[in-house]
Structures are given as structure tokens and as C-alpha cells.
Amino acid sequence: QVQLQQWGAGLLKPSETLSLTCGVYGGSFSVYYWSWIRQPPGKGLEWLGEVNQRGNTHYNPSLKRRVTISLDTSKNQFSLNLTSVTAADTAMYYCARARGSGSYLSPWGQGTLVTVSS
Amino acid sequence: QSVLTQPPSASGTPGQRVTISCSGSTSDIGSNTVHWYQQLPGTAPTLLIYINDQRPSGVPDRFSGSKSGTSASLAISGLQSGDEADYYCASWDDSLQGYVFGTGTKVTVL
Numbered sequence: 001q002v003q004l005q006q007w008g009a010g011l012l013k014p015s016e017t018l019s020l021t022c023g024v025y026g027g028s029f030s031v032y033y034w035s036w037i038r039q040p041p042g043k044g045l046e047w048l049g050e051v052n053q054r055g056n057t058h059y060n061p062s063l064k065r066r067v068t069i070s071l072d073t074s075k076n077q078f079s080l081n082l083t084s085v086t087a088a089d090t091a092m093y094y095c096a097r098a099r100g101s102g103s104y105l106s107p108w109g110q111g112t113l114v115t116v117s118s
Numbered sequence: 119q120s121v122l123t124q125p126p127s128a129s130g131t132p133g134q135r136v137t138i139s140c141s142g143s144t145s146d147i148g149s150n151t152v153h154w155y156q157q158l159p160g161t162a163p164t165l166l167i168y169i170n171d172q173r174p175s176g177v178p179d180r181f182s183g184s185k186s187g188t189s190a191s192l193a194i195s196g197l198q199s200g201d202e203a204d205y206y207c208a209s210w211d212d213s214l215q216g217y218v219f220g221t222g223t224k225v226t227v228l
Contacts, residue, residue, distance in 0.1 A: 035217070037163075045155075045163065045206055047217040060216050094162055102210030102217050104153040106165035106174065 002027030004109040006095045008080075012116050018082040022095030022109050029053045029071065033098040034078040035105060036069060038091040046091075050098055051078060058101065085116045121146060122207050122220035129226040130197045138223045140190040140207035146218055150210040152190040154183055157204040166205070167192060199227045 008020035022034070035050040049059035051069045059067050068081040082089060093112050096105040123141040130136045140152065154167035165174050167183035170190065180196045190209075194201055207220035 037219075044222040045208075045219040047208075047219060050217070058215060058217075061214055098217075099168075102150070104151075104165055104168035105155070105163075105208075106168075108162040108164065111162050 002097065002107060004095050004097065004107055006093075006109040006112050008093075008112055008114070010113055010115060012085050012114065014086050014116060014118055015084055016116075018080070018085050018089065018093075018114055018116075020080045020093055020095070020112055020114070021077050022079070023075075023077045024097075025076070027097075029073050029076070031100075033101050033103070034069070034071060035096045035098050036080045037094045037096060037105070037108075038089075039094070040088075040091040048080065048082075050101065052101070056101075087116050090114065090116045121211060121214070121218045122209065124205075124207060124220040124223045126221070127224045127226065129228055131228045132197055132199065134197045135193060135195045136197055136225060137194075138192045138205055138207075138225070140192070140220050142188050142190075142209060142218075144188055145213040146188075146209045146211040147185065147190055148188040149212050152183070152185050153208045154181075154190075154192050155206045155208065157206065159203070163206065194225070197227055201225060202227050 003025045006022040033050040033052045036048040051057045066083045071078045095109040151169045155163040156166040157163040170185040171183045211218045
């Protein structure tokens with residue numbers, strides 16, 4: 001049964017780049033899309049984007065200029081980069097596996113709280 | 119940005135049936151499948167219903183999903199205290215070319 005374990009810096013200053021990585025344990029990259037979702041404190045879920053093994057990506061249009069999601073199959077992990085962060089990017093960030101592009105998300109990672117503060 | 123609309127809250131007493139609606143448009147629910155996620159307090163979301171009405175293994179049959187036109191619904195029958203959580207619907211949006219979540223519904227067991 002596949003499990004996702006994520007890690008990355010939890011405290012950033014405005015204008016810095018957010019970088020998170022999600023390790024995939026017990027499964028392969030083929031067929032699936034690999035996604036990132038975030039949730040500001042006390043608010044709802046926001047999809048950030050996804051990538052598949054071929055490197056095909058889809059991004060949330062509202063964040064497209066700042067977001068990059070990449071895959072490293074040799075390390076069984078995928079990553080999120082979000083540039084020029086502001087306080088509005090403070091959120092719990094989750095990685096998740098999608099059955100196909102835009103399909104259901106399961107499983108999810110445990111979440112990483114990222115705080116942007118000067 | 120949420121484009122799927124859910125009621126902010128729903129409640130019921132133990133044993134009752136609760137229904138949560140999810141309203142979308144022709145570009146999202148009207149053209150694609152709907153999935154539901156349960157987020158227990160302080161935890162990551164988990165898949166509850168997929169492809170409109172399918173339950174992953176381990177999800178009790180007290181949870182059921184349906185879709186009609188540009189709307190979907192999640193029903194919880196035999197409500198239990200452990201069902202207190204936030205519930206989110208989700209679908210792909212062909213216009214945005216992105217995945218969209220509902221606004222979320224907090225279920226309270228009275």
C-alpha cells in the first residue's frame with residue numbers, strides 16, 4: 001500500500017521560495033498524477049497542480065506563474081516550488097496521488113505547515 | 119478558488135441522516151466525475167467517495183454519493199459522533215483546466 005511522506009522548510013520570509021518534497025513509498029509512478037494541495041489556517045482546500053511520469057503538468061491558473069511541480073523517479077519523490085511567497089501563502093501543504101489527471105486523490109501526505117513571516 | 123458551492127454547516131443527532139449538497143456548473147460537475155473527502159479535526163483529508171458514488175474499501179456503507187446534472191450530494195446515514203468532520207466535494211473544471219474543491223461543509227453531531 002503506497003504511503004506518502006513529505007518534508008520541507010516550515011518558516012519562510014516574504015519573497016523567498018517555498019520548497020517541499022514528497023516521498024512515495026510502496027508504489028510506482030506509472031499511470032498516476034502527483035499533486036499538491038494547500039489549506040490556509042481555518043479555510044478550505046486549494047489545488048495547486050499536478051505532474052505525471054512523462055513530465056506533463058497542470059497548474060492552478062491563479063498560481064501558474066509562481067508554481068513548479070517536478071518528479072524525480074530515481075528517488076521516488078516529487079517536489080513543489082512556489083516562488084515569491086507572501087503571508088497569503090501561509091498554509092498547510094499536502095501532497096497526494098491522483099488516479100489520473102484531475103481524478104480522485106488518494107492517499108494524501110501528512111501535511112507540512114508553512115508559515116511566511118518577516 | 120472554490121467554484122463548487124456547499125453549505126457551510128450541517129448537523130444531526132446520532133442515528134439521523136444528513137445530506138450535503140455540492141453545486142457546480144456545466145464545465146465541472148456537469149462534465150466530470152465528483153469525489154468527496156473527509157477531513158477529521160487536525161488530520162489530512164482522506165478519500166470518502168470517488169467517481170460520484172463509489173466507496174473505497176474500508177468506508178462504511180453509511181456514506182453514499184450521487185450526482186445529477188451540475189450537482190452532487192453526499193449522504194451520511196446512521197450519523198455517529200465519529201462523523202464530525204469537514205467534508206469537501208471536488209471535480210475537474212474543463213474551463214479552468216484545473217481541479218476544484220467545494221467550499222466545505224462542517225458536520226456536527228448534536
